[in-house]
Amino acid sequence: MINFTSIGDLARGMRLQTRSVELRNQIETLSYELVSGKVQDVSGRLDGDYSHLLDLDRSLSRLDAFKVSTAEARLFTDATQLSLTTVNDSVDEVAATLLSFGTSNQAVSHENASALARNELDTIMSALNQRAGGRSLYSGTATDVSPLASADTLLSALEGELSGHTSAVDIRQAAEDWFNDPAGFDAVIYQGSDTALAPMQVSENESVQIPITATDPALKDAMRDIAVAALLSDDALNLPRDLRTSLFRQLGGDLANTQNQLVNLRGQVGSAQARIEQAATRNSAARTSLEFSRNELIAANPEETATKLQTVQVQLESLYSVTVRNSNLSLVNFLR
Template structure:
């Protein structure tokens, strides 16, 4: 039976302790060589850790601000993309609408109405866009569906126009449905039935330096409703309204001017969004400058000399290798080898 002395156990424990210490030092040196920063903060600043702690706190705050500003930037970009798509759809109808005359054949009127219906459907889809799980045009929470489907809206709009006989009747009925030129306190069909978002605006995004970016736009805002109403006025002609072809042609002719107004409303929203996006861009630049300054300050306090660190790393690796070699030799010793 092999017998192990207390001295051997102590020697084995000592070798393990040295090996563990060297491995910890090797890991620390690897981090210092990779990050360029000393890992023993207290030793690096001779125990005066308060400045370093202040810098670390500031960097943590800057990172939190950066995350919030990035979220705002994503929201602004997605909103801008949706508005640009909506404007493009309106412009597509407008180009054809400028050539309309009261004597247009039925097939041309049907084609134009169908084109507007497709555009209206696309606009509803644009206004239902989500970014990071949040509906862009749904108000404060923006977590649910923003609008009913285009088919449902146009069907209800057509039903509300029952009895209309002229272009003026159609225009008045559409304006009433979408709440155009009425007291904001009054109820109207679009807000009651079609808008499914929150009645409260999205809160401005906090940019971290006391400034904010107000980029919230709701699908029931006046500009959006005006744009939808003007496109719907043409699109609803694809429904069976029971009006004469002359009334349909007059609606298209007048609608071309309304589409121009609709486009201008979207442009106004883009300008408002652009103001908020500019504030977000300024905040991103500011945060980047502040972070660079703080990191430079931290580096000035905790910088690790790369040459010195690499030299110590090489020495530590050599020491670990030597311990492994020595342990292997000791484990191979026997009585005969010892007596030699």
């Protein structure tokens, strides 16, 4: 004999359980949408057409890549500008000192001038050997190596070229010839690449290039004249005091002129820095616009979602109340 009452109770229990699961799933979905601000059923919101959303995601991914490359370009150019500032300051210090000391025909003044030149030469070459993000600033495409050998190596090589010359013209010409000779400075001291660093892409249609290497004429001129000044008081050259005085004065004047070339280099880097900042600003504005459009596609209305969540929670609480009451029903309780 079939107990119809039992079948009815079982069916009622199953219906209550199914409804409970549905309400809990709705609460989970609405809670996610309320917290994330996005609809969980993206496909339903877009009617299965993801083309616009995918296009927005691709554009955002490109902007993410540009954000990284722009940050790297900013780091590189900032470090380059800082190093050029160091070079310029050293050239300014040596130029002023040589012009000042060059008016005195005293050996001690000459020795002080040469000592200062040695120190500043080391400062300049160290600045040009700096790295940013693990990349050398002035080595061209050979970013894994420092562009310059040591100042001691430079002075030792140059001293051999200057030995035996006894006039200001010959000494300066010998130094200039060695620095311009491919088998001279470029082979003995420069360790980087002859190929300039590739442009850095900072936006969809814009790139920035810093083609400066340690063989740039302005940098070589500065190192050449300061290196000569560092060697003038060397006993191995055995130069007369009057000749040293004349050379110090000439070198000081030329270094003062070299500063104009350094200003041009710093201007090039400054222009690149400005373009990088402009590109970064444009990229940020584009990203904000794209993110707004993307959110508009899949955003969940917070007020509407909160209202629905509250409604479903009330329904679930009511369902639990009904379930409890049904579970307490029995013939004994009914007959009381």
